[in-house]
Amino acid sequence: MVTSMNPTAAERQELAKAYDPAAIERGLYDWWDESGYFQPSESDRPPFVIVMPPPNVTGELHIGHALFVSLEDLMIRWHRMRGDPSLWIPGADHAGIAGQWVVEKELAAEGLTRHDLGREAFLDRVWDWMNRYRGRIREQLKLLGASCDWSRFAFTMDPGPSRAVRHVFKHLYDKGLIYRGERLISWCPRCRTALSDLEVVYRDEASSLWYLAYPVEDAGGEKIVVATTRPETMLGDTGVAVHPDDERYRHLIGKHVILPILGRRIPVVTDEAVDPAFGTGAVKVTPAHDPNDFEIGRRHGLPFITVMDLDGTMNAAAGPFAGQATAAARAAVVAELERLGALVETKPHQHAIGHCQRCDTVVEPLISKQWFVEMAPLAKPAVEVAKDGRIEFVPDRFRGVYLNWLENIHDWCISRQLWWGHRIPVWYCQDSACGEITVSVEETVDQCPACGGAVEQDPDVLDTWFSSGLWPFSTLGWPDDTPDLRRFYPSSVMETGYDILFFWVARMVFFGIEIMNEVPFHTVYLHGTVRDAEGARMSKTKGNVQDPTEIAATYGADALRFTLLTQAAPGNDMRLSLQRVESARNFANKLWNATRFALRWFERSPIALDEEGPVRPEPTALADRWILSRLDTVNAEATRLLESHLYGEAGRQIQDFVWSELCDWYIEAAKVRQGGSPDDEGIVAATLAYVLERAVRLLHPFMPFLTEAIWRALPHQGQSIMVAPWLEPSPRDEEAEEAFGALIDLVRSIRNARAEAGVEPGRWIAADVYGGRFATAFRESAGELAFLARVGKDQLRFVEVRPEAGGDELLVVAGEAVAALPLTGIVDLVAERERLTKEIAEAQAEQDRALAQLDNKAFVSRAPQAVVEVQRRRLATSREQVVILQERLQALGS
């Protein structure tokens, strides 16, 4: 045992003030920053590592970021306290298309486009933006209490991660897994770039289905009618397809039809992909502008005629419609077809239309030369690791979602016709006779390695998710063999939103396996979306976004964190209401004030410390034993819940313990011992010190600021609660829990009876108490029992036989305990009869339920002995209660 130590006056002084979260939090984050505890310890235990999902540097942090900060910081702080070297790598994402988009919007406000600036000046502008907002993100993460290792802060466009991008590109290219080709891709005419399948958002919209008649060549005026949702694409039609078994069209197979307007002669082909039940069973085939038609066109060797330019206008191949925007062209084509008598009918039709994820423009499928990653070989091992459990999903149902996607994956279009992002590391020899293509890990290539001639780099950049997919190792120094990489790869938990399971999580898995030969993380924990109080998605246009730093400034980051943590179930969306945040703030206030109460005791009784903190007392008093055991129980439960990723439930249990047990019962009960013997006061103080200090540790991962501030004022050991060890399990004192629990029940029953009988709350009354098997315990806790039930100290009598209440008394039962409260002159006999009747009914119902159980032979023989025993006790207790209460009711007469 070391010195006897109490908090200094200065430390206590802080706690003398009212709880002010903003002031407390301001005072801590710089100190934390400098403490060094955010960096992993040197312990040789296995490290616990989280790589932060890097926020997009496109603006301020939103509430979704606050959720991930809360969860990840909770995990990190908990593991840090357990002694694991804990590393949380922060970062930020350049956000390719979204990053370029925000700066373009800023330019638009000045009446400029990026083309007015040119590539270089535009990139300078984007870098200005990134540098401005990157710092803000960092500041905002700090305000939320994020204990990440700032010395390892990474940005996707930093030289390290950029080099990793080039290395991976080259690796995959050399392996034949990256190729360049002309494919049908989704094109955003506004962003003027290709998109991956994932970046296209489909929405059902009301449109029309147009029925067009194409005359069959040499068939005596016979026409074939096709149905389409995009009539303007008929200008690019190069065939008509029917199902091979469709009798209606059998005689036309192999013939040709004449495309109206353009007069093109195109064949009628058969294809299994045609659904005879849809429309007329005949499909116009536009191989250059529809994914289905692309495949049909390939199978039948049809020409690919592109009728649309990259800016979304019709091109020369569209004949008279050249230069028109697609929407205008659609109307014009329909009008022309109608004039020609080729429009048979127009029906309303709902169908899914693809939109650009970033700017919501309708995307056009068209053929374009792009870079792709061949997915099949990469997906295979990524499927296996999810199946064999090398990667665990929380909640588990996302395993299936992940697998379903990877098992049906298409090649990934990775080139983007943007300026902001990682430039594709490919250089083309400008000498057409040479034509060498150079893929290099160097930042620049000056000349063709084959012919020494001039080279030009591919103008395009990579999909932003390409660099994100490398994040678990590019942040650790790969491709160099760094100590960080050796020690911290793979990470432990990948905590992120389920909305980017495919975009990000799946890609990290296959890149991790391909490049590192090892999964990038062992557990994927997925959180949901934070919605507003009405359940709507937050968006700037709706104006319902809640700024986390603003909420933190008002209620405290602790309150916001606690709300998010205890409200959110993994994988489920949650609603955030400020009312809820307010009650979390109230909880913080409660604990703050409980500490102020405790500090007064420590002034009178110095607290003994050992290397762990306050020494665990070995009290004999029931209340002390009870609260110590409750602490142990809650610790065991909270630890188990945290280990099972049930973070919210753990938080709720800790809160419940602090508020409903420590504050409402232990502290209240302790008041009666104030001014007693110094020895007894010392035990109360020691118990308070121990329980409070340990409870604050349990709460620390949830409410780091509050707990650090409180902890400093408590008797403690060490520099910071951040590295105070997590609690060791300790055996419960079941006897104390049961006995004090019975005392609580009795007090509640007495309070209830008093309230219902209208006894003034402040009035000290008398009581005869029969304690049953808790008689001794009650007698030893007479002071607490009397004080809590507002029974006069000298008016509490313990009786050996059940009290037979006289006329002017209330009779109270609680379990097997019975109390008679003499209240001469104030007992309202009518009301008391009513109360007794109600109590009898309750006891009777209880008895009936127990009886029904025990009458069931199957229950008695098959249920576990302990469960049966509980029912037996219930029966015995309720049966006695009924008898006592009925006797009393009879004695009162009518």
Added chain:
RNA sequence: GGGCGCGUAGCUCAGUUGGUUAGAGCACGCGGUUCACAUCCGCGGGGUCACAGGUUCGAGUCCUGUCGCGCCCACCA
């Protein structure tokens, strides 16, 4: 078309491997100037756990189906 989630008190939601009388916060009613806290304390009302079957000694929890809401995936033009 396939898959997933949700439906529990007036509201927002917890409820873990099935096991006493299903919980919390807010709201509501009654009462409280006890020197930690009115950002508080005490007491109370309020639920056929969407519906219908099934498994089980026992179901909010497991299974099947139905209804309602939401989400994801999918190349029927």
